[in-house]
Amino acid sequence: MKKHRQLILDGIFTFATLILLFAVNLIIEIIFDTRTLIPMIFVLGVFLVSLKTQGYFWGITASLLSVLAVNYAFTFPYYAFDLISPECIFSAVVMLIVAIMTGALTTQLKTQEKIRAESEMERMRANLLRAVSHDLRTPLTSIYGSTSAIIENYDSLSKEQNLKLLGDVQKDSQWLIHMVENLLSVTRIDSSKVSLKKTTVVLEELIDSVLVKFKKRCPEQEVNVEIPDDFVSIPMDPILIEQVLLNILENAVYHAKDMTELNLKVEIKEKKAVFSVSDNGCGISPDIKDKIFNGYVSHSEAPMDGSRNNMGIGLSVCSTIVHAHGGTIHAENREEGGAIFYFMLEAEESDE
Numbered sequence: 001m002k003k004h005r006q007l008i009l010d011g012i013f014t015f016a017t018l019i020l021l022f023a024v025n026l027i028i029e030i031i032f033d034t035r036t037l038i039p040m041i042f043v044l045g046v047f048l049v050s051l052k053t054q055g056y057f058w059g060i061t062a063s064l065l066s067v068l069a070v071n072y073a074f075t076f077p078y079y080a081f082d083l084i085s086p087e088c089i090f091s092a093v094v095m096l097i098v099a100i101m102t103g104a105l106t107t108q109l110k111t112q113e114k115i116r117a118e119s120e121m122e123r124m125r126a127n128l129l130r131a132v133s134h135d136l137r138t139p140l141t142s143i144y145g146s147t148s149a150i151i152e153n154y155d156s157l158s159k160e161q162n163l164k165l166l167g168d169v170q171k172d173s174q175w176l177i178h179m180v181e182n183l184l185s186v187t188r189i190d191s192s193k194v195s196l197k198k199t200t201v202v203l204e205e206l207i208d209s210v211l212v213k214f215k216k217r218c219p220e221q222e223v224n225v226e227i228p229d230d231f232v233s234i235p236m237d238p239i240l241i242e243q244v245l246l247n248i249l250e251n252a253v254y255h256a257k258d259m260t261e262l263n264l265k266v267e268i269k270e271k272k273a274v275f276s277v278s279d280n281g282c283g284i285s286p287d288i289k290d291k292i293f294n295g296y297v298s299h300s301e302a303p304m305d306g307s308r309n310n311m312g313i314g315l316s317v318c319s320t321i322v323h324a325h326g327g328t329i330h331a332e333n334r335e336e337g338g339a340i341f342y343f344m345l346e347a348e349e350s351d352e
Contacts, residue, residue: 010053014062021045022069029074038074039091042066046095050102059103063095136179139172146172174217178250181243183317198325201241203232203266203273210245210264217246218253226265234273234347240321241345247314248277248341256281256338268347276342283333292331293319318343 025038046066050059070091072081146165150157157165207227214223245264252262259281267274284292293315315331322329322343329343 006054010058013052014049014058017045017049018062018065018069021066022073025074035074039070042070043095043098046099047102050099051106055107056100056103059099060096063099064092066095067092136176139175142172143169178217198235198237200233200235201238203227203234206234206238206242207264207266209238210242210249213242214246214249217250221253221262223249224261224263226263228266228268230268232266232268232273232347234345236325236345237321241325244318244321244343245275245277247318251314251341252277252279252281252339258282259338261338271347272344273347274342274344276340278334278338278340280334280336280338283337284331284339289331289333293329315341 021041021044025041028037028041029035043066046059046063049062050056053059068081071085072079075082075085146169150162150165154162204227207225211223211225214221249262249264252259256262256279259279261280263276263278265276265278267276318341319329322345325345327343327345329341331339331341334340
């Protein structure tokens with residue numbers, strides 16, 4: 001189905017280009033009373049068609065139709081075909097060579113680009129696998145250690161000690177669930193069989209849902225919220241955008257050392273919703289600033305507060321989700337100290 005659609009689009013582009021060039025040549029002939037530029041203009045058209053369409057078919061078709069157009073309308077005897085003249089044969093050969101060479105070059109470039117994209121994807125998968133393996137090992141080791149201690153020393157441990165170990169198991173299990181959610185989100189977006197389904201979401205309801213979930217995960221951390229007073233609706237996949245905001249908020253809790261203030265702000269600028277999360281912590285190290293969203297942050301580089309470290313994966317998921325929505329995401333250090341993460345989505349405003 002996709003190939004048929006591309007074939008139709010290429011055909012429309014080919015005929016539209018040739019019709020436009022035919023009209024331009026007629027105008028040039030009428031105004032300037034010259035036909036010397038006409039073959040060159042059609043050669044340019046053949047080049048454009050060969051460059052913009054898939055394969056060789058439409059380039060060769062454009063070259064043959066261009067020869068017929070020049071022979072019929074712009075070569076004596078006018079408005080009659082003379083296909084055996086040397087000029088016609090020479091023009092056909094030249095345009096065919098242009099079409100074939102351009103098609104071959106374009107195909108080669110597209111093949112190289114595909115190979116490069118596949119190589120980059122494999123590199124990203126390898127980095128993600130290494131990061132996941134490292135990040136999963138710490139909580140799993142902690143869970144194994146805590147449960148082993150309870151089993152082996154159940155009678156000798158006090159109730160408080162057992163509850164403390166079980167609480168650690170619960171926290172590590174919750175973190176693992178969050179990690180799996182991130183990985184499933186990436187898999188869902190990258191799958192060619194699943195398309196992103198946007199629905200119109202009321203901003204206030206989205207923020208309320210995010211804050212409720214964040215409170216359950218980080219009950220001791222307060223968040224200062226600032227959103228527009230007006231009614232704002234935004235087309236998005238609400239589950240995925242909630243995950244983006246939760247990832248960024250939790251990233252600040254885990255990695256913004258000495259943070260005392262966490263802010264969540266939403267603004268509407270030029271029909272775009274700008275979501276920003278800022279803190280007054282230690283900021284972003286210059287060594288990891290350029291690769292913070294691509295999942296390449298090594299664990300020796302990433303600052304962490306506690307035993308868990310999923311900054312590379314969590315922010316990589318955020319970037320994937322935002323770009324899937326057609327938005328952009330950025331991270332900067334604030335002049336007054338700390339860091340700010342912000343992303344932009346297309347917004348819909350209503351006065352109702």
